[in-house]
Amino acid sequence: MTTIATQDKIRVQNLNLFYGENQALYDIDLSMQAGSITAFIGPSGCGKSTLLRTLNRMNDLIASVKITGEVLVDNQNIYAPDTDVVSLRKRVGMVFQRPNPFPMSIYDNIAYGPRIHGIKRKRDLDEIVEKSLKQAALWEEVKDRLNKSAMGLSGGQQQRLCIARLLAVDPDVLLMDEPTSALDPISTLKVEELTQELKSRYSIIIVTHNMQQAARISDTTAFFLNGVMVEHGETDKLFTNPGDQRTEDYITGRFG
Amino acid sequence: MLNAKLTNKLATVMFWAIGFGILSILAWFLWHILSAGLPHISWNFLTRKPEEMIAGGGIGPQLFNSFYILFLSLLFSIPFGIGAGIWLAEYARKNWFTDLVRLATEMLASVPSIVFGLFGLLVFVTTLHLGYSIIGGALTLSLLNLPVLVRVTEETLRAVPDSYREASLALGATKWQTIRKVLLPSALPGLVTGVTLVAGRALGESAILIFTAGVSVSRFAPDLNLFASGETLSVHLWYVRSEGLVPDATQIAEGTAALLVLVVLILNLLIALPSRLYQRKMAGKSS
Ligand SMILES: Nc1ncnc2c1ncn2[C@@H]1O[C@H](COP(=O)(O)OP(=O)(O)OP(=O)(O)O)[C@@H](O)[C@H]1O
Numbered sequence A: 001m002t003t004i005a006t007q008d009k010i011r012v013q014n015l016n017l018f019y020g021e022n023q024a025l026y027d028i029d030l031s032m033q034a035g036s037i038t039a040f041i042g043p044s045g046c047g048k049s050t051l052l053r054t055l056n057r058m059n060d061l062i063a064s065v066k067i068t069g070e071v072l073v074d075n076q077n078i079y080a081p082d083t084d085v086v087s088l089r090k091r092v093g094m095v096f097q098r099p100n101p102f103p104m105s106i107y108d109n110i111a112y113g114p115r116i117h118g119i120k121r122k123r124d125l126d127e128i129v130e131k132s133l134k135q136a137a138l139w140e141e142v143k144d145r146l147n148k149s150a151m152g153l154s155g156g157q158q159q160r161l162c163i164a165r166l167l168a169v170d171p172d173v174l175l176m177d178e179p180t181s182a183l184d185p186i187s188t189l190k191v192e193e194l195t196q197e198l199k200s201r202y203s204i205i206i207v208t209h210n211m212q213q214a215a216r217i218s219d220t221t222a223f224f225l226n227g228v229m230v231e232h233g234e235t236d237k238l239f240t241n242p243g244d245q246r247t248e249d250y251i252t253g254r255f256g
Numbered sequence B: 001m002l003n004a005k006l007t008n009k010l011a012t013v014m015f016w017a018i019g020f021g022i023l024s025i026l027a028w029f030l031w032h033i034l035s036a037g038l039p040h041i042s043w044n045f046l047t048r049k050p051e052e053m054i055a056g057g058g059i060g061p062q063l064f065n066s067f068y069i070l071f072l073s074l075l076f077s078i079p080f081g082i083g084a085g086i087w088l089a090e091y092a093r094k095n096w097f098t099d100l101v102r103l104a105t106e107m108l109a110s111v112p113s114i115v116f117g118l119f120g121l122l123v124f125v126t127t128l129h130l131g132y133s134i135i136g137g138a139l140t141l142s143l144l145n146l147p148v149l150v151r152v153t154e155e156t157l158r159a160v161p162d163s164y165r166e167a168s169l170a171l172g173a174t175k176w177q178t179i180r181k182v183l184l185p186s187a188l189p190g191l192v193t194g195v196t197l198v199a200g201r202a203l204g205e206s207a208i209l210i211f212t213a214g215v216s217v218s219r220f221a222p223d224l225n226l227f228a229s230g231e232t233l234s235v236h237l238w239y240v241r242s243e244g245l246v247p248d249a250t251q252i253a254e255g256t257a258a259l260l261v262l263v264v265l266i267l268n269l270l271i272a273l274p275s276r277l278y279q280r281k282m283a284g285k286s287s
């Protein structure tokens, strides 16, 4: 395998997506490099979550979805017929827009991924659980109640639990759908710091409605409108000197 | 809005009244059955063999057979019923074939049990030469219970939020891992309720067993022989009340009825309590 420094981690080519008759994404072309953070911004319903979910084939679960075009992860088209979706999802992990812990203990939630991938020794699992919870800035709050149900956590704690659960399987790509929308400012800051720490080892795509957040943490930003990617470029440039009038209207709040 | 307040009050009163009404019917029923039957229940009654002609017989073999047949029927019906329910909820595509299977299951679930009894008589007892036997009864009972288990399993699995499926699959779990480790545990309380329902029905079933397990018992008890005929408590209740020649038939019937009620109550508690506790724990309510 040749590794070129600038090789795209993910490349979306000519992607169209339909929910039944309704087209939700139009001709999306997008690429992102390993070790970078990309932010998706755009008004509600413009297709950010939909696009994110095409990157680990979560849309397979929705029977009505039809997709044309290609998504390359490490130069492999993940929509090729011989794709191993299970191993793809292990590499490309996702934090959902709504926190979705399992109705199990906190410990079992985090250990779920490692266990299904074959880690059995208690000592290894303990280590992973602690490390993941620390990374997700949740350890201090839950270390004394690891055996309590995760459903008893607050919404913000649940979301960080979901982040920890994802980190425990050690993916290469993190897809984060508004991971901080349910968090207080302090936890938000912690998650933002986390993304900075992680980005050297992971590639991160983060959907956010918070433009300061996008500006603070991302290297590149993509702006979407009605299923079309209007503009994708370096974050600094996109926010200070957008190339498209619609982007400018949106980021200056003169939208709609 | 005085009107809305008034109707609200009326509704409150009405639902309380309905609740109390149901409770008092239940209490009256229990009191009636238990006060008539409990005095006849003794250690001798529970362990001795029945008599054909003289008073003082027990229901020992019937008590044993009831549980033996219940156990065997669950052994046959739970794997297939839950398996088919999982298939319908998680694997089956939405097409005419699936709809047909679902329709057939629903129809089977409402077929009168005596029709299953006749079927068991023709197929297991006669054609397969099993005779009036514990195995014939258990197999026919599991046919009766199968559709109910299928439906309960499918419905409880469908009630599990999709977000659990998504979360598990997104972590790289296979479909089967997701079913086994997330969906079935979340559905467990519902499944337990279904199994309790089915077990209660099996304990109370008589029509089927008269046709397939027979109305007599082995000379010795407990008899584990699958091909022995195996009268159960419910069948015995019917038998002594309609054909019994013993002088204490009434007392035996009353005692058997009370015992059946007790057994069903205990069974429910035994199955339902641990499931409740588990459910509370997983919902994060336990302190
Ligand atoms: N399961 C679905 N079935 C049908 N249509 C859907 C489904 N999910 C999303 N859509 C439609 O696709 C479009 C894009 O939705 P999507 O959830 O991707 O938007 P979004 O940009 O993530 O919005 P938000 O910021 O509110 O999360 C919307 O018009 C939505 O109604």
Ligand SMILES: [Mg+2]
Residues within 6 Å of the ligand: A048, A049, A050, A097, A177
């Ligand atoms: Mg969204």
